[in-house]
Amino acid sequence: xxxxxxxVRAYRRLVAAQARxxxxxxxxxxxxxxxxxxxxxxxxxxxVVMFRVTRRLGGFDLRAAFLMAALASACFATADLVAGNIDxxxxxxxxxxxxxxxxxxxxxxxxxxxxxxxxxxxxxxGTGLAALAVATxxxxxxxxxxxxxxxxxxxxxxxxFFIALFIAGxxxxxxxxESGEAANSFTYGGREFTTYPVTVYGGLxxxxxxxxxxxxxxxxxxxxxxxxxxxxLGLPGWLGWCSxxxxxxxxxxxxxxxxxxxxxYRSSGS
Amino acid sequence: xxxxxxxxVSGPSRTVRAVDPSAWQPVADREDADGWLPHGTGADRRxxxxxxxxxxxxxGTGAGRRLPHGRGVPGPLRTGYMLARAGFHRYATYxxxxxxxxxxxVVFGLLRCSVITAAAAGGGGMAAGYHRAQxxxxxxxxxxxxxxxxxxxxxxxxxxxxxxxxxxxxxRPVHPVLTLLATDLGRAGFAVLTRFVVPIAVGAVAFGxxxxxxxxxxxxxxxxxxxxxxxxxxxxxxxxxxxxxLLDARGAHLAWSIASTVLCGLAFPLWFLPRGVVAVxxxxxxFPSLMQATLDVAVERGSAPLAAGMVAGQAAWAAAGLAAxxxxxxxxERRLVVQGG
Numbered sequence: 001x002x003x004x005x006x007x008v009r010a011y012r013r014l015v016a017a018q019a020r021x022x023x024x025x026x027x028x029x030x031x032x033x034x035x036x037x038x039x040x041x042x043x044x045x046x047x048v049v050m051f052r053v054t055r056r057l058g059g060f061d062l063r064a065a066f067l068m069a070a071l072a073s074a075c076f077a078t079a080d081l082v083a084g085n086i087d088x089x090x091x092x093x094x095x096x097x098x099x100x101x102x103x104x105x106x107x108x109x110x111x112x113x114x115x116x117x118x119x120x121x122x123x124x125x126g127t128g129l130a131a132l133a134v135a136t137x138x139x140x141x142x143x144x145x146x147x148x149x150x151x152x153x154x155x156x157x158x159x160x161f162f163i164a165l166f167i168a169g170x171x172x173x174x175x176x177x178e179s180g181e182a183a184n185s186f187t188y189g190g191r192e193f194t195t196y197p198v199t200v201y202g203g204l205x206x207x208x209x210x211x212x213x214x215x216x217x218x219x220x221x222x223x224x225x226x227x228x229x230x231x232x233l234g235l236p237g238w239l240g241w242c243s244x245x246x247x248x249x250x251x252x253x254x255x256x257x258x259x260x261x262x263x264x265y266r267s268s269g270s
Numbered sequence: 271x272x273x274x275x276x277x278x279v280s281g282p283s284r285t286v287r288a289v290d291p292s293a294w295q296p297v298a299d300r301e302d303a304d305g306w307l308p309h310g311t312g313a314d315r316r317x318x319x320x321x322x323x324x325x326x327x328x329x330g331t332g333a334g335r336r337l338p339h340g341r342g343v344p345g346p347l348r349t350g351y352m353l354a355r356a357g358f359h360r361y362a363t364y365x366x367x368x369x370x371x372x373x374x375x376v377v378f379g380l381l382r383c384s385v386i387t388a389a390a391a392g393g394g395g396m397a398a399g400y401h402r403a404q405x406x407x408x409x410x411x412x413x414x415x416x417x418x419x420x421x422x423x424x425x426x427x428x429x430x431x432x433x434x435x436x437x438x439x440x441x442r443p444v445h446p447v448l449t450l451l452a453t454d455l456g457r458a459g460f461a462v463l464t465r466f467v468v469p470i471a472v473g474a475v476a477f478g479x480x481x482x483x484x485x486x487x488x489x490x491x492x493x494x495x496x497x498x499x500x501x502x503x504x505x506x507x508x509x510x511x512x513x514x515x516l517l518d519a520r521g522a523h524l525a526w527s528i529a530s531t532v533l534c535g536l537a538f539p540l541w542f543l544p545r546g547v548v549a550v551x552x553x554x555x556x557f558p559s560l561m562q563a564t565l566d567v568a569v570e571r572g573s574a575p576l577a578a579g580m581v582a583g584q585a586a587w588a589a590a591g592l593a594a595x596x597x598x599x600x601x602x603e604r605r606l607v608v609q610g611g
Contacts, residue, residue: 031521038528046537050385053542054392057385182370185377192381200388205380 010106014114022119029120036123040077044069044131047195058199059232063139065197067226070128070135072194072219075158077121077128083163085116086170090180093173099267109167109258141226150240154222157243158194161218164250165190167258174261186213194218199232214250217243349444350452357456368461371417372468379413379469383477386538398541404569405539407480410473411568412536415561417465418458418495419502421536422527428513440603447595451503458499480569487570490577494564497584502560504591505530511595514602535562541571552583556591559584 022029047069051062060068089112092098101108101115132155141147169183176182190213193201198210198220210216217239224231225240361368386405390397397405416422427450430436439446473479482488509526513519531537534557540548552558563580566572 025518028518028520032524035521035524035528042528042532042537046532049538049542050389052544053397054389056392058388058392176366176370178364178367178370180370181367182373185374189374189377189381192378196385196388201381201384205384209381 007106011110011114014111015117018115018117019119032120033123036120037127040073040124040127040131043191043195044073058197060197060199064223064227064229067135067139067141068197068219068223069195070131071154071158071223072191074125074128074132074155075194075218076162076191077124078155078159079162079166081118081121081125082159083113083166084121085118086112086166087180087183088112088116089170090173090177093265094177096267098265102262108262136226139227142228147226150222150225154219154226154240154243157247158218158222160247161214161243161250162187162190164247164254167251167254171254171257171261174264190215190218194220214246217246350448353444353449353452354456354459357453358460359456360453361457361460365464368417368464372465375413375416375465375469376472379410379473380476382413382537383409383473387477398539399571400539400541400569403478403480404571406473406477407569408539408565410469410477410479411565412561413469413473414466415495415498415564416536418461419498419560420454420457420461420506421502421530421534421560424506425510425519425523427507427510428519428523431510431513432517432519436606440606445596445599447507447592447599450507451500451592454503455499462495482568482570484570484574486574487567487577490581491564491568494567494581494584497581497588498560498564501556501584501588501591504588504595505556505560507595508591508598511598511602514598514606530557530560533557534560535565539565556587559587 044066047065048062050057051065055061057065086109089098092101092112098108101111104111136151165187169187170180172183173180190209193209193215198206198216201209210220221231221235221240222243223240225237230237231239383406386397386409387402390400390402390405395401400408427436430439436446439449442449470479482491505526509522510519512522516522533540533551533555540551540558540562543551548558559580563584566580567577570577
């Protein structure tokens with residue numbers, strides 16, 4: 001118990017130190033915070049622009065599509081805040097900095113999340129959550145107890161799902177140092193995928209991303225439940241409640257990949 | 271710290287003469303160990319900067335081969351030609367990185383293509399004057415162009431300015447803008463063979479591409495692509511050059527990456543936006559000339575004279591961009607304070 005308290009304290013110190021250091025350069029911080037907000041706005045605006053040439057996208061109107069996009073955005077933003085810096089794995093592996101983490105008495109993964117914690121990503125998170133609030137009222141969600149419970153469950157599950165992706169993607173660096181960008185296909189690509197209704201994608205792409213990798217459970221199925229709509233592809237409605245299960249499986253797989261990767265790691269040799 | 275005032279050799283000799291090999295080594299070859307060059311997994315790869323000044327290239331590009339002397343290329347162009355070749359070889363060394371980026375471009379191409387064609391289907395088969403095959407082509411060539419014009423992630427010059435390494439560039443007898451432009455053209459040459467063709471091939475197989483009807487389209491497209499590369503270079507140079515004044519160019523880089531993503535036609539064809547907004551973008555900003563113009567030429571949106579007009583507009587922006595680079599470099603050299611030491 002005392003050990004756990006010590007661990008928590010150590011992480012809190014790491015995060016606090018990062019926050020303090022980033023707040024030192026005020027102008028830089030303001031610029032980065034602003035751009036973090038803009039990135040989210042631009043993503044959502046891109047989705048809205050699609051509705052300038054059509055009234056329905058994959059069978060959904062703007063209100064429904066915006067709810068899916070906002071939910072995806074909120075999940076991604078939270079995951080990005082917690083684990084987005086695992087992107088820097090490849091630099092750490094290449095420069096041998098990872099060794100520094102390995103000799104400390106804390107989990108390397110935890111240290112990487114806490115030690116590279118990026119305060120500016122709060123901008124993205126704030127925008128994502130604000131967009132979600134706007135989207136639920138714009139879509140006219142009829143609130144029932146079930147839906148009030150579902151919304152935070154969906155946000156949390158989606159967040160955990162994206163965190164799992166960041167971890168799995170970052171772990172690629174153990175095998176292919178310069179291939180970090182391929183992981184973006186699934187992290188940033190996943191955000192892109194979840195922004196739109198699954199019905200937009202055809203055939204193989206839908207099977208692979210939506211159900212093979214589980215992206216349909218981030219925003220699409222929960223949004224259908226929130227909107228009280230049957231799934232157009234003839235799937236049962238309760239799938240919207242499955243996102244915690246999918247997220248748990250994803251996190252378990254990511255942990256396994258991480259463990260295998262870190263055993264595989266042989267330092268940079270320089 | 272010491273203040274410089276035009277440290278490098280000035281005068282006509284700096285642009286054209288073939289110079290001693292160590293002097294024309296591209297900027298990139300002086301990259302330090304903290305740069306992005308992979309030297310990770312051990313001694314299997316030698317960093318270019320570990321090479322002597324004997325003009326040998328790192329392994330993987332034909333180990334131990336002497337650099338070409340550019341014989342057969344007319345004198346005034348020889349330096350530029352050799353720099354471009356060096357740029358080509360530098361990027362050809364990092365095949366794994368190119369492969370990973372290409373993979374990402376392909377995945378994004380498939381995703382964006384699905385969304386845009388779904389939008390067109392919802393809008394009765396046409397979207398803002400593009401039909402389905404044109405949109406598919408638009409998306410995949412756009413994905414291929416990201417790496418070709420190197421839209422994002424080029425912070426090399428601003429890093430060198432912040433560290434003070436830029437002094438080495440100023441000491442060389444070739445104008446820094448020309449050095450980097452030649453190297454960048456070589457880089458783009460390698461990118462055309464890898465990052466450009468792969469997404470287009472995937473798009474052709476997965477969805478089928480638009481075939482141009484006018485004979486003038488392929489040559490005009492090639493010219494347009496070249497101008498986009500030059501303009502993108504100029505824009506990136508200017509963004510990086512803010513480091514001469516700010517030292518920390520992160521804000522400029524972020525602003526550039528946001529603006530270039532959304533305003534150049536990559537996220538969606540600009541014609542999806544209201545007419546007035548598009549008109550302002552075309553006239554007042556270089557963004558449409560980076561991508562939208564080239565893509566419109568490729569899918570033959572509008573008449574042949576309109577396509578020629580768009581390419582002319584690109585040429586004007588590219589020329590203005592290079593002129594701005596030269597001017598900014600001139601200003602920067604007058605006030606540069608080299609960091610460190």
